[in-house]
Amino acid sequence: MTKAAVKLTPASAAQKPGDKPLPVAADSESATDKVAEAITQGIRTGIFVPGQHLLEPDLTRRLGISRGSLRESLKHLAAAGIVTLNRYRGAYIGLLDRTASLQLLDTLEPLARLAARLAAENCTTPAARAQIEQAIADLDRAARSGNRAHYLESRRRFYDAMIDLGGNRELARVIPLSRTDLFRAQIETVQSDTQRKRHASGYGPIAKAIIAGDAKKADLAVKKHFDGTRKTMAELPENIFPSMT
Amino acid sequence: MTKAAVKLTPASAAQKPGDKPLPVAADSESATDKVAEAITQGIRTGIFVPGQHLLEPDLTRRLGISRGSLRESLKHLAAAGIVTLNRYRGAYIGLLDRTASLQLLDTLEPLARLAARLAAENCTTPAARAQIEQAIADLDRAARSGNRAHYLESRRRFYDAMIDLGGNRELARVIPLSRTDLFRAQIETVQSDTQRKRHASGYGPIAKAIIAGDAKKADLAVKKHFDGTRKTMAELPENIFPSMT
DNA sequence: TTCGTCAATATCGTTTGACGATTTTATCGG
C-alpha cells in the first residue's frame, strides 16, 4: 500500500502557514457549488494533481466555508468520479491507470459519437452553426496559446456546445459524469507536443461535419478522434501511470 | 448490530402519526449510504413516487440520522440524477416526461450494447456462464412472481452481472448514473401486462447470446430490447406523463 | 365571490461546536 508516486507538488501546495485561499468565481451561488467549481478548476490549472489527498481542515480554511458544506460537496464530486472517498482516510483526487483510461475511452466513445450525430442533425440554423464555429475557433486559439488550463476549458466548452446543440438532456447529464476531465488533465502533463497537436487537430473535422449537418461524417470524425487518443495512450510509457499497489 | 444504537432518537423527535420508519438493510455501513439505500429501494417498492417532495425533517426522523448526513446523501443522489434539488425548495424524486424518457433510452442504449458485447467476449469460463444463467433465472422468476420491487431488483442485478462480467469499471460506474431505475419505476406503474411481458422477454435473448459468447448477437439483442421499450413508450397515452404546468 | 397584499409559518442553506471511531505519525525499547 505504498503511496502512489504523486510527489509532484503543484506550484503552491504548501498549506501549513501558506494557507492561500483558492481562487473561485465571485458569482458562486451556493457554498457547495463553490467547492465543486474550485476543485474542477484546480484540476485544470494543476493546483490539484490526480491522486492528491484532500484534507478537510485545509480545504475549509482555503475556501472559507464550513465543514458541513464541504462534505456535501465532496459527496457530489465523488458521485461524479472526480474524487474518491475512503472511509476515515479522506478524499483523493481521482487517478486513472492505463487500464482505467482505456476503459474510459471505450465508455465515452459511443456517447461522444451519439452527441456528434445529434448535433449534426440539429445544426440547421445559422445561430447553431455560429455557436459551433465559435467554440472550435476558441479551442483552436487555446491550443495554440499553450495555456493548459485555457485549452482544457475550451475543449470542455466545445463538448458542451456540441451536446447542447444535440438537445439530449440525459446525454448532457451523463457525459460530464464520465471522468474525461480527469483523464485529460492527467494526459496533458505527460504527452509530447506532436501528441498534443494530434489531439487538438481531431476536433476540426468533428466541427466541420457538424456544421455541414452530416451526422454520419460527424460520427466517424469522433471515432477517428478516439482512435488517435488510443494511439497516443499506446505510445506513452508505463511509468507515467500510478503503481496502484 | 448497531440497530439499537441508531434507535436512540430522543424524546423530542417524536414521530408524527403515520410516520413510519423506513426499512433499511441492517448491514448499512455509513449513515449516508443508508439514506441512498432507503431511497432507491423505496422507489422500487413504490414507497416513494417520482416527483414526490422529500422533506428533510421527515426523512431525518424516519431514517434516524442527522440532518448533515442526510444532506450529504441527497447531494450524492442528486449527482446520480435520482433526486433533483431546488434551492430553498428541497429535494424531489426525479420525474421523467416522455421526451426525457426517450432521450434516456437513446443515451443508455449504446452503453448497454457495449456492456453486452464486453460480457459476451468475456464469457469464457463456466463460472461466468453460471453467473449469467443464475441472473436470468432470477429475473425470469421475479417477472412471473408479479412482485414489482422484486422484479426491478432482479433486473438491476442482471445488468450488474452483465457489466461485472464485461470488466469495464468505468462502464460500471456510469451506467448506474443514468436514470434507468427511475424510468423503470415510472413505466412499471402504467404499462399493461402484455407490455410488461414483452419487456421481460427481451432479456432472455441477451443472456443467451452472452452465454454463447456471441458479442454481435448480444449487441443486436440489446438493440431489439430497446426498440421494444420504445414501442411500449409510443403506446402509452400522454396523460401518464407529468403535466409540467 | 375572486383577487391581490402582507404577515406567519415551514423549510432550506450554512455555520459552529462537540464527541467517538479510525487512521496516521511519532516515540521508545529491543
Add this chain to the structure above:
DNA sequence: CCGATAAAATCGTCAAACGATATTGACGAA
C-alpha cells in the same frame, strides 16, 4: 534497524442555532 505503544491528526456523525427564501393562510378591496 525493527516492532510495539502512545500521541496526534483526521474522519463520521450528531446537535443546536441563525438568516434567507419559499409556501401558506388571513385579510381587505374590487
